Amino acid sequence: MQNKVNKYLRSEMLPHIWCPGCGNGIVLGALTRAFGLLDCDQDNTVVVSGIGCSSRASGYLDFSTLHTTHGRALAFATGIKLARPELKVFVIMGDGDSTGIGGNHFIHAARRNIDLTAIIFNNSIYGMTGGQSSPLSPLNSKATTAPQGTLERPFDLPELARAAGATYVARGTTYHANMLTQLIKNGADHKGFSVVEAITACPISYGRRNKMGNGYDMLLWQKEHGIPVERARKLEPSEMEGKFAIGELHKSDAPEFTDIYERFIDEKQINHREAKKA
Numbered sequence: 001m002q003n004k005v006n007k008y009l010r011s012e013m014l015p016h017i018w019c020p021g022c023g024n025g026i027v028l029g030a031l032t033r034a035f036g037l038l039d040c041d042q043d044n045t046v047v048v049s050g051i052g053c054s055s056r057a058s059g060y061l062d063f064s065t066l067h068t069t070h071g072r073a074l075a076f077a078t079g080i081k082l083a084r085p086e087l088k089v090f091v092i093m094g095d096g097d098s099t100g101i102g103g104n105h106f107i108h109a110a111r112r113n114i115d116l117t118a119i120i121f122n123n124s125i126y127g128m129t130g131g132q133s134s135p136l137s138p139l140n141s142k143a144t145t146a147p148q149g150t151l152e153r154p155f156d157l158p159e160l161a162r163a164a165g166a167t168y169v170a171r172g173t174t175y176h177a178n179m180l181t182q183l184i185k186n187g188a189d190h191k192g193f194s195v196v197e198a199i200t201a202c203p204i205s206y207g208r209r210n211k212m213g214n215g216y217d218m219l220l221w222q223k224e225h226g227i228p229v230e231r232a233r234k235l236e237p238s239e240m241e242g243k244f245a246i247g248e249l250h251k252s253d254a255p256e257f258t259d260i261y262e263r264f265i266d267e268k269q270i271n272h273r274e275a276k277k278a
């Protein structure tokens, strides 16, 4: 498997910039193995990212990649997909990138059900800028902008995605790396807007401030708090308190946006030709 996926990495760009204990490399590994399972063609796959530690992942991948502006990865990806619907487009974003500055693009990509696979590296914090709270920071967690703990409730990202119209929604963690690989692969196989939340550790800007230990301790935390969705659905809300479901959380069928758009263009061209003939 490793030989099969090495070709997807720009090894000349390594070593990566991530801190010791950061989980982003595990998400990148899962993503790379998912490319292998999908047998992705490097000439017909595009990886788009926003700005942040996690968004640096696109630079390590050997595809046509775009490292765009903060919060705008989905806008760039939407343009690419509309211009070249035959391309497979993956979008890498951080929790701040996707639900803070990019929250508007996120809900509208979901609303359109455009065929993109979004992977959200959720480290609960704005990592690159040193630890400001994000819309996914847990209630009462500490950040540079909330030294006594944030008073704001976080989004439940899968619920937000599903309610906005995403037709494939999953959540994995860096502890459950094989599951994460499979979730990304299934998301990419699904036609429509797919969202895979990857819970990842930021020991430096989040863990340290919130007394969660080092990268290893934070992986164990994921192991203890991530409950497979089949089991989570049988538990009482009180038993799920502080825990989160992992696995495929939502899957549905709905018209996909580039299909709708192409049909619309075809119809207009036929009408235009007929009008010219008459």
Ligand SMILES: Cc1ncc(C[n+]2csc(CCOP(=O)(O)OP(=O)(O)O)c2C)c(N)n1
Binding pocket: 051, 052, 053, 054, 055, 070, 093, 094, 095, 096, 097, 098, 121, 123, 125, 126, 127, 128, 129, 134
């Ligand atoms: C328009 C704009 N605003 C603010 C910034 C500064 N900035 C760079 S990265 C970042 C936060 C990234 O956090 P997140 O998306 O959670 O990704 P992480 O670094 O944690 O992976 C911010 C605010 C910027 N680059 N551009």
